[in-house]
Amino acid sequence: MIGTNITLEVKEVAKYFGGVRALDGVSIKVPNKGIVGLIGPNGSGKTTLFNVITGFYLPTKGEVWFKGERIDGLNPNEVFLKGLVRTFQIPRLFKSLTVLENVLVTPPRQIGEKVLYSPITSKWVNQEESLVEKAVNLLHRFGLGNFIHSRISELSAAHIKMIETLRGLITNAYMYLLDEPAAGVAYNTARELFTMVKRLRDEEGLAFLIIEHRLEVLMDFVDYVYVLHNGKLLAEGTPREVMNNPKVIQAYLGG
Amino acid sequence: MIGGADIINTIYIGLVYTVMAIPLTLSYKATGIINFPHINFITYGAYTAILLHDILGVNNVFIAALAAFLVGGVISVINNLSVFQPMLRRKTNLWIIMIASMGLWIFYKYLLYSVLDVLSKIYRINFISRLIRFSTLPTFQVGGLELSSAFSTTLIMSAILLFGLYLFLERTTAGKAIGAISDNPVLAEISGIPKDKVINIMWFVVGGMTAVGGLMWVIFSIATPEIGDWLILVIFAIAVIGGLHSLTLTALGAFIIAAAENIGLLYLNQAFGVPTSYKPFISFLTLLIVIIVWPPKGAGGGLPYRFLTKRKSFRGENK
């Protein structure tokens, strides 16, 4: 059992693809209610690390612990059920469903999702009612009340990103992995997104691990930053420490 | 006993399969479309030869082959211009395009039936099931063994086609551009290759070559509008064995399947009494097994297949 104030711990994780060492002995800790940034140049292994944590890849070496449980080796759906929610760089919403439906798909173990019960409306209608109410409240709370019945294709990029993040809230989300939440949105929108992240941390007590390229936005919101370079941890520390670290500047700007 | 005739038969069928399967691989590589009208190229090629022979009295098999090439090529280009190109431009899913191509296959198949129906009534020949013999077929003698005229023709024609294709792909700029588009379509465009034009050329060659394959088939075998359907899963199986990627492997696959169908089945028949009518069974079984055990490049689904094999990794959703 690891320390109770740590939500996610990645221990010496390595992932090799043939001869390529995409990750090589990376260790990361995310404390409870922490907002932790993960930065690094392209191809430094950030998304690979996310894929290892969420069960898309089996790590070649190392362990992943979440809330005191070992989760490497679980399938992606099982990782989600533990309370670890992931978003994608290019948001993956269900494009033919409405916003509300996208949120409603999320809750696990719905009675109506069992094939034997689904034709019997009375079995699941109560649960569905409470879920709909929860989802509508959630969307209203974050200013998306006008879009409840819109299709995903009618939304702006920023709203799509918000919904991808928010839909995890209807369930037992405990921690988020966000992959470039600010990519492809205007500066002010990016700040709004990060303000929302902070709000979620304060109101819901969630922890965050965030990949982001837009440092000028990220650095104002995170508590702690890890820098990956060529699959290895290059530096870590508070935003100020990392920004002034000559090794980081070199990695970003080239020698 | 497995004799020389069976070996010759295997080579013979292997060559025909090669000529039909290589274009399929070529078109899949360049466009990603699984092209069902490939079936029609075979049938239309065969019937071009038959109609020329029976109606216009063309007895030279090479003139017939030229005509078949043109017919197959033109149909192929029409398909591309009218269906594939607009759908690709709209970024339609490839599997939806595949279904549209399936519609085209059915359309062309019964269009041929209708035309043959009419012609049969006019000329009072049963075109729906027809066996023809070109009178001017070359023959060879190899080491005292006389090769049948059909075999010799197949040999010459496939040599011309395969060598021609080789020259086209390796020695001409347009041919190399096809390779470039299959390799890296985006880079091909920014290098200044007019993609649409080159793809049209590719479709023309694909349609034409397959059509001549169909002609090669009817030189020794009965023609019906169904021959394409009989052959297509075999051709798919061969292309999949080639990983839908390598033309050489495709040719190898053609001979493996031809051998399995001819020599392998003969062996099974003699040893276990398996009826020879199980012939197509073998190719479908091969197709199933190859797809399941060794899926070709680009055939993978979207899930991380750790559900099925513990070590296979996910293709990565990044970029």
Add this chain to the structure above:
Amino acid sequence: MNPEKHNEVILELRSVKSGYGKMEVLHEISIKVFKKEIVVIVGPNGAGKTTLLNTIFGIATLHDGEVIFKDKELNKLKPYRIVSLGIGYAPQLGNIFPNLTVDDNLTMGAYIRGRDPEIESDKEEIYRLFPEIARRRNQKGKTLSGGERQMLAVARALMAKPKLLLLDEPTAGLAPKAAQALLNKVTEIRERGVTILLVEQNVRKALGVADRVYVLVSGRIIKEISKEELGVVNIEDLFFKGSNNQK
């Protein structure tokens, strides 16, 4: 020296907004490139540098604004038309045809020139410029090392005889020596009358060859630096704090 007085504008982006699908990566970008200049665009990861080049070629979607090359609008043109107008592009990723030989890669670069008899002699010329790839002319692209690939990509783009060459991080992943060698070649190419728009992350190296620099951070040009100012401005600072100042 103000280049505007001596030279005409060869490429201009006027308040361009672009991105992929719905995502807007570039916001209101305006840049000018003058004839026979080397313009460098620097910026941190994910700033939209590649998107900028892709926008010129119509690979990224142009949401708003204009891209003008020699008085012609490029917005609706197909990529091969853009190449034939005289723009060459060497992208960073997927920059070669792996299953074609080096020689054929160059042939593909000259596709728009059709049956031009000078292609062969131009190839020899290019091989003289890049002796590293000349040795491997009959090998397949996928056997090349990273540095050789970058050179092949530049060489391929040159085969179309472009007036303007777009280079996307040609030094990425190269050892310092190789990177310097490549940048030297870029200067050499400019000597032959080709205008160059170079996108770089490797700031210090790129500054050595640049005539003018644009700093791109988070999809906005936050600074234009002329040759005279190059030594003075601290670009690193701009990278991290850039758009805070902007808003």
Add this chain to the structure above:
Amino acid sequence: MIGFNVLGFLISWATFLGIYSILSISLNLEVGFTGIVNFGKVAFYAIGAYIAATVSTYTILMLYNIRAAPYTTEGIIALGKYEYLNPFLDAGLFLLAIVLGFAISGIVGYLLTYPVLRVGPEFVGMTLLAFGELLRIFFQNYQPAGGSKGLMSIPHPLGWLRTPLIKDGLYTLIVLGFLVLIYLYSQKLVNSPFGRLLKAVRDDEVAALCLGKHVPRVKATILFISSGFAGIAGVLMAFYLSAINPNMFMAVVTFNIWGMVILGGMANNLGAIVGAAILTFIDRALTFVTPNLGITIITPDYIRWMSIGLLITLVLLFWPRGMVPEKPVETPPLKLIKKRGDRNEHNA
């Protein structure tokens, strides 16, 4: 028109409509709702039909102690003699065939989940197409199932009603009854959280997986259900025609069903029925009209198939959503909230 039997036509159309609607609904569940490109639909239809044929004929021959296989002349004569003797036996065999047809087709569909999960949508199509052909060639060569001649004299469940019109009419009602049941069940299924899950898997299976959904299980479930339905359609068809042979199960049948789904509109059960109604109407009308046409220039069947092929392509090219486009999932609470939303808009 002389000799045109309107009632006979309607009964025959309604029966075909019923059977093909079941098939198109089941294909729609797979391709429209879940995104499984099934080019081997005919295989499950064939399994159902062959189960009906073998179970009923062999059982009757066994019960009446006749030592002849049902495909021999002796067997066919014996079947003709005994099939109408016991209404309860015929009805029992019918029910048994329905249950077995559903179960066995369903299980085979369930087992095919493995290849379906292994490869992407295009290759799923090819794999299942090959499977369908494989099965047909098997039946063609498998003597106990009648070989290439197939099985004849399948005992009609209502065979004791000697008047053909009443017999066929009642049977049509049975078929339509099955259609109604299956339609209602499918409607319930897709307008529930499960239906939402299906569409989520269709839109993006990786995202669904990341939301904790067991995607392979979802696909396996839907393959079981829809293959089972196709099996039922096969059973109904076998009893209706009272004779089956391998040529009825060519790959082209699958594409006919595809045509119905595409024309009617993917991911809409009503659309599947509309598509089936139109295509079976053309089919039946041609069958009834053809004998009156005398000698035609072109066999009407060819024209029909040509139009189906062209229709599939043109609909996908110009009208990809079909006649009855997809509708959002409507569970009761969602319906309610939508109504409320509309009312608010009116008030505002």
